[in-house]
Amino acid sequence: MRRAIFLGVISLAAAWLLSSASAVPPPTLVRIALGWRLLADRRLSVQNNFSCLDCHQPDRGYADGKAVATADGLNTPTLYGLAERTTFGWFTPEVRSLEEFVLRPLNNPREMGPITDSTLDRLRADPALRAAYAAAFPGAGEQITWEQTAQAMATAIRTIPRPRTSDLSAAALRGQALFTELGCSACHRGPTLSSEAYLNTGVSRDSRNSGRSRVPSLIGLAQTAPYFRDGSAATLVDVVRIYQRGGSVPGPGVNAAISPFVITDGERADLVAFLSSL
Ligand code: HEC
Numbered sequence: 001m002r003r004a005i006f007l008g009v010i011s012l013a014a015a016w017l018l019s020s021a022s023a024v025p026p027p028t029l030v031r032i033a034l035g036w037r038l039l040a041d042r043r044l045s046v047q048n049n050f051s052c053l054d055c056h057q058p059d060r061g062y063a064d065g066k067a068v069a070t071a072d073g074l075n076t077p078t079l080y081g082l083a084e085r086t087t088f089g090w091f092t093p094e095v096r097s098l099e100e101f102v103l104r105p106l107n108n109p110r111e112m113g114p115i116t117d118s119t120l121d122r123l124r125a126d127p128a129l130r131a132a133y134a135a136a137f138p139g140a141g142e143q144i145t146w147e148q149t150a151q152a153m154a155t156a157i158r159t160i161p162r163p164r165t166s167d168l169s170a171a172a173l174r175g176q177a178l179f180t181e182l183g184c185s186a187c188h189r190g191p192t193l194s195s196e197a198y199l200n201t202g203v204s205r206d207s208r209n210s211g212r213s214r215v216p217s218l219i220g221l222a223q224t225a226p227y228f229r230d231g232s233a234a235t236l237v238d239v240v241r242i243y244q245r246g247g248s249v250p251g252p253g254v255n256a257a258i259s260p261f262v263i264t265d266g267e268r269a270d271l272v273a274f275l276s277s278l
């Protein structure tokens with residue numbers, strides 16, 4: 001895990017060197033380093049039992065391999081591609097930034113919360129950590145706040161590089177064409193293959209946010225099974241089979257772009273080859 005983090009920081013530093021002409025000043029490397037340290041630190045949870053990376057595991061595509069993570073009944077999404085996104089969370093269109101979202105697991109009693117001052121006191125008692133915050137937030141004095149914590153974490157998350165991919169195989173290329181032909185790209189498009197929309201695709205009867213869930217990115221899918229907000233699809237083959245049926249719970253609330261279709265087993269395999277290569 002440490003190695004993945006180290007490589008993440010190094011590759012970002014290289015990316016900045018290459019894009020040094022950009023107008024926006026890059027966040028400092030110390031803030032990124034602090035962010036990574038905090039993402040891995042269980043002291044940030046009230047009970048000292050969870051760090052962010054316990055659920056968003058770098059070697060599982062920043063997910064956890066479980067159907068659902070907690071009694072909230074939600075699947076852990078990957079942290080890939082979040083620098084390019086404007087919506088966060090399965091059911092939370094009201095959240096406007098990554099910084100804002102990051103406070104949610106910190107405050108959620110079923111994840112690491114609730115947020116308390118005594119949790120911060122634990123961090124403040126660590127001189128090395130105090131120094132790391134002071135270096136990452138120059139001018140703020142030797143203080144440690146939840147706001148700084150969320151900022152450092154969000155900055156670190158934005159540095160996560162996309163998984164390395166190779167050229168598409170012949171099967172994956174056929175799958176890519178099918179992806180467009182079947183209308184998948186109406187919702188999954190752009191660099192992260194999302195569209196930042198919240199829609200009902202007939203995954204379940206969960207009525208949070210009126211049953212409308214956020215269109216996830218499709219980056220690193222090969223590493224992030226199981227799929228869907230409730231983890232109800234164990235494999236990408238299952239995902240495609242569910243779309244073939246027009247959703248698991250077809251009904252009047254389901255988006256009009258979701259309707260049953262017929263493809264051969266070979267075509268399904270092509271589509272899965274494409275999805276596995278993203
Ligand atoms: C117990 C497991 C667990 C822990 C611990 C956890 N997460 Fe999550 N994370 C989840 C689940 C489940 C969701 C989906 C929640 C939702 O949609 O409301 C999620 C969603 C996210 C998202 C939104 C991703 C997206 O695609 O929109 C971000 C960002 C995130 N978590 C970051 C963090 C950070 C930072 C921490 C530590 C402060 C953390 N998580 C701790 C399970 C966890």
Ligand code: HEC
Binds near residue numbers: 239240
């Ligand atoms: C109407 C918009 C829409 C269309 C069309 C659509 N999707 Fe989705 N897709 C979504 C939404 C919304 C979700 C999240 C559903 C959930 O879990 O609640 C999703 C989830 C997924 C996931 C799971 C990702 C994960 O990390 O859990 C995959 C894979 C996927 N779609 C592939 C496809 C394919 C392949 C097609 C075409 C056959 C397709 N989608 C068509 C909106 C759409």
